[in-house]
Amino acid sequence: MRLQLPTYAYAHGFLSGPTSSKGLFIHRALQARFSLDLSLLDLNGPAGIGGLRPERALSAIDECYAAGSGTPLRLIGSSFGGWAVARYAELYPDRVDRMLLLCPSFRLGSRWEHIVGGSEELAAWHAGGFRAFTVPASGEQVAVSWDFVEQTRHLVDMPTLAHRVTVIHGAEDEVVPPSFSQQFCAQCSQAKLVLVQDDHALTAVETLEQLAIEAVELFDLES
Template sequence: MTRTLYLHGFASSPQSRKAQYFAANIPDLIIPDLNQEDFGSLTISRQLKQIKPLLTEPSYIIGSSLGGLTAAILAEQCPEQVKKIVLLAPAFQFTTNWRRRLGETTITQWQQETYLPVFHYSYQREIPLHYSFFQDAETYANYAFKNKTSTLILHGIHDETVPIQVSENYSHNRPWTKLISLDSDHSLGNCLETLLQETKQFLFGV
């Protein structure tokens, strides 16, 4: 028996459109709430700590954006438990992209003021996010992925949040990784049927 988990993205939740679409079409899909009712103290390390106890049997992980990065790290750290991963617009080079989007002035201000207001799409309001989120993410900035876990990546060619180049770079010289480029943006919202079909074929052979 193989367990299948879905890790939602940053400032999202198990109630997101994508998560619910997968839940409706993959039986017994586990979708943990990575917000843990405390989005303000979110870190990647906290997500890893939350998910590892769920890997009590061979598992597949589907991860969206930051959840995709978390899934890749879990595959590296728990190779005996994580058998396959599906990464939807995975947030590789995460802090590099945040520095590009926010600018160094905002990053410095965030560090000085401790909190940065971030719009949470599921809660539909701004929530102050602690600087420890960015500080913790920096520790994974140059993470050396050496595992050979069978991997499928689906990424939009119009993604302005996480450029598809990061997935192209990750896939390069990793023959166990398949990258599918889609005519979409970061949300991949116009490709849900394709995401599901490719995921089910990759994970379950159906």
């Protein structure tokens, strides 16, 4: 009987995409050291970066599972992608083997006022129907529909899992409080939390080195 090897995939965050610098870094590192093919998922769909939606993100993960002919998933999720990965595992526990979450964006629906800079900004978004955001990687402006806010307010904001999961969170993260990851790990039976001296982006050299170490340990990789 042929052993079914797991499918590895990376889920990006809000205002990002499959060619994000962090996703590419992890992809290249796993390819160079372990000859692993990490699929870089597109959670945005045809609408591009401004088109991210919860159901679309979950569908992208499901399509990856189907493309792997039912082999178990080993998932890495960053920010909103971290929430999507965790929620998919909660919905379909038998399809996911283990996960590495990077500053997962739990409780997004209740944090929009903080994200946009106040109640007036949030009200203006609601009134106008769209809000312009700057994409960090490129500097381009994209319009995000108020519909995204409404959808995030109805999410299961912090999934509970029995899977092996490692969470790396920046102690200086001002976007998603590290306490959310602490609460998540406290309610999950096989969760490990690693706090690093970094912000939400997790792009410091020391952080990327730690990320590689944690991935090797979590996924039982051997050089």
